[in-house]
Amino acid sequence: VPSIDLLGYPIVVESGCLARLGSLVGACASAHRYAVVTDDNVAPRYLAPVRDALISASPRATSSDHVQTVVIPPGEEHKTREQWAAITDALLATGCGRDTTIVAVGGGVVGDLAGFVAATYMRGIPVVQVPTTLLAMVDASVGGKTAVDTPAGKNTVGAFHPPAMVVIDPATLATLPPRELRAGFAEVIKHGVIANADEIDAVVHLAPRVLDGIEVPTVLEPLIERSVRIKANVVAADEREQGLRKVLNFGHTIGHGVEAASDYTLLHGEAIAIGMVAESRLAEQAEIAEPGTASAIERVLGDVGLPTRIPREISVDRIFAAMRSDKKQRRGALEYALPKRVGEMAGESTGWGIPINDALAKSVLEELR
Ligand SMILES: NC(=O)c1ccc[n+]([C@@H]2O[C@H](COP(=O)([O-])OP(=O)(O)OC[C@H]3O[C@@H](n4cnc5c(N)ncnc54)[C@H](O)[C@@H]3O)[C@@H](O)[C@H]2O)c1
Ligand SMILES: [Zn+2]
Numbered sequence: 001v002p003s004i005d006l007l008g009y010p011i012v013v014e015s016g017c018l019a020r021l022g023s024l025v026g027a028c029a030s031a032h033r034y035a036v037v038t039d040d041n042v043a044p045r046y047l048a049p050v051r052d053a054l055i056s057a058s059p060r061a062t063s064s065d066h067v068q069t070v071v072i073p074p075g076e077e078h079k080t081r082e083q084w085a086a087i088t089d090a091l092l093a094t095g096c097g098r099d100t101t102i103v104a105v106g107g108g109v110v111g112d113l114a115g116f117v118a119a120t121y122m123r124g125i126p127v128v129q130v131p132t133t134l135l136a137m138v139d140a141s142v143g144g145k146t147a148v149d150t151p152a153g154k155n156t157v158g159a160f161h162p163p164a165m166v167v168i169d170p171a172t173l174a175t176l177p178p179r180e181l182r183a184g185f186a187e188v189i190k191h192g193v194i195a196n197a198d199e200i201d202a203v204v205h206l207a208p209r210v211l212d213g214i215e216v217p218t219v220l221e222p223l224i225e226r227s228v229r230i231k232a233n234v235v236a237a238d239e240r241e242q243g244l245r246k247v248l249n250f251g252h253t254i255g256h257g258v259e260a261a262s263d264y265t266l267l268h269g270e271a272i273a274i275g276m277v278a279e280s281r282l283a284e285q286a287e288i289a290e291p292g293t294a295s296a297i298e299r300v301l302g303d304v305g306l307p308t309r310i311p312r313e314i315s316v317d318r319i320f321a322a323m324r325s326d327k328k329q330r331r332g333a334l335e336y337a338l339p340k341r342v343g344e345m346a347g348e349s350t351g352w353g354i355p356i357n358d359a360l361a362k363s364v365l366e367e368l369r
Contacts, residue, residue, distance in 0.1 A: 001027065004225070006232040007239075011142060011166040013225040015218040018049055018169040021103075021130065022057025029128050029164035031101035033066045035091055037114035038105040039074040042132055045175050047071070050105055050130070068094045072110070076264060079109045079149050081157065087117045101126045101164065107133035107180075108140030112158070115146030119161035126164040132172040134184025134220075135269055138191065138227040141166050143235040153325065154256075160240065170224055173217035182211055183269025185304050186251075188223065190276060191230040193297060194247050197343030199226060200300050207304045246352040247345045249337040251276035253323060254365070260322035261314045266307070273306035274368070281364045283338035283346065286356055290341045297342065309368050316365045320358065333357055 001024060003010035010028050017024065025034070034054050038047055047069065054067045070090045072083055091100065104114035104127055111129050118127035129141035147158025173181060185207045192199030202223050209215040231248065238245040255275025259266055266274075280297045283289035298308050310319070323334060335353035340346040347354045 004229055004232055006229070006236045007142070007144075007162065009163055009165055011168065011228055011232065013137075013168045013170070013221060013228060015169060015171045015221050017167060018046065018130070018172065019053060021050055021167060022053035022055070024167055025054065025101070025103070025128055025165065026057045029101055029126055031126065032099040033068065033096055033101070034103050035068045035070060035094075035096055035100050036103045036105055037070045037072065037087060037110060037117070039072050039078075039107075039110050041074045042106045042110070043069075043071045046105055046132065046172060050103065054103070068096060068100075072113070074106075074109070076109055076149065076154075079113050079147075081148055081150065083113055084117055084120075084148055087114070088121055091117070091121060096121075098122045098125060101128060103128045103130060105130040105132060106136070107131065108136040111136050111140050112145075112147050112155070115144075115161055115163070116148055116158055119146050119159035124161065127161065129163040129166045131166070131168060133176055134173060134181055134224070135187055137168045137170070137173075137224050138184065139187045139231060141168070142228055142231050144239065154260075162239075168224060168228070170218050170221045173220065176217075178211055179267065181217070182207075182305055183267040186269035186273045186276070186301070186306055188227045189297075189300055189304070190248075190250055190272065191227045193276070193280075193339050193342055194234070194250060194345055195230045195343065196226070197341075199223070199230070200296075200342060202226075204300055204303050211305065243351045247337050247347075250339065250345065251279055253326075253334060253336045254278045254282075254319070254361070256326060257319040257323035258310060258314065260325075261318040262311065266311075270307050273301045273308060274310055277301065277308045278310075278361075278364055278368055279336055280339055281367070282336065282356060282361055283340075285360060285364065286338075286354075288338050288340065288346045288354065293339055293341050297339075310365060312369055314369075316362055316369070319365060320362065334361065 144162030147155035255272035259271035333355035
């Protein structure tokens, strides 16, 4: 199987590969039992083929009791310790032991939650990530971060637990709501800004055609493959986020603040789009980015139909309060991952996090409202 092999686990990107999930998993993450974790939106569409593939690849193909299924309610509000408990209870009730591999089929919520279950169940069992949103394909499923949210904040309880394998079938994007698909392009654009300006052109060319239904999502396969490679290369250099991995936070210091201040009415990718516009302007005004960088990024996001302005009802003070409540940003000047130009990040000498005083950041945010 041709796969991306940069992180010690294979990442397969191939349209239609869900039908071969059994043999793919059998080759790279074989287990006595599989526990498929998915959500109520994904289950009606993809659970049957996933189960069939896992059952038919088993040596005991006549019995299906070695493939368990746990279906959770969809949405970020269910990425909780309560759902972690519900899933582990279900696994315990069906007698899943250390010989079980979890197969997470869904978006980043399912991946993060099922990944955290895998990190902790019986002190850790393997997980195969099968992302079905664009965001999860190019971002959440790769890199080994797992977590749940708590009232104190997003991803506040979690673990590093790299998957045994990642299986990406771009054909599953055909059923994803367009708003979710568009939001996923924000992270693809982010990867382009971080590491390869040519990717930006590819997104501008393809994203509107797919969003308008002129092309089917499987045309995105090469784009997804390259985007995953960019993330995997960064993670390979810095799995535990000591340095370089911080570049993946481009757009996220402000983006997370905007996302929280919108009470999560903005999707993550939408908030990150606004965050990238704001942070690239910040980079220019701080004379870190080449002139023209911010307008180029803003144009691309606009071309894809992503928001580039802060909704008027969200105040700059609320955004800042949310940014300050981030666990890593309590003290001192807020730090940002900022571009030097499209395709290259600044900040190597300061460990890729660049402190910027609040006054400058606030003026940029006011400009964007
Ligand atoms: N671990 C990481 O490194 C990492 C990185 C980025 C984001 N994340 C996490 O990912 C989460 C966001 O993930 P997301 O954007 O995938 O959201 P999501 O998991 O909530 O999925 C979005 C929606 O699409 C539905 N859906 C999923 N696949 C579908 C399909 N193929 N067809 C139809 N509907 C489908 C889901 O049920 C959900 O309603 C956040 O919790 C975020 O913290 C984690
Ligand atoms: Zn993100």
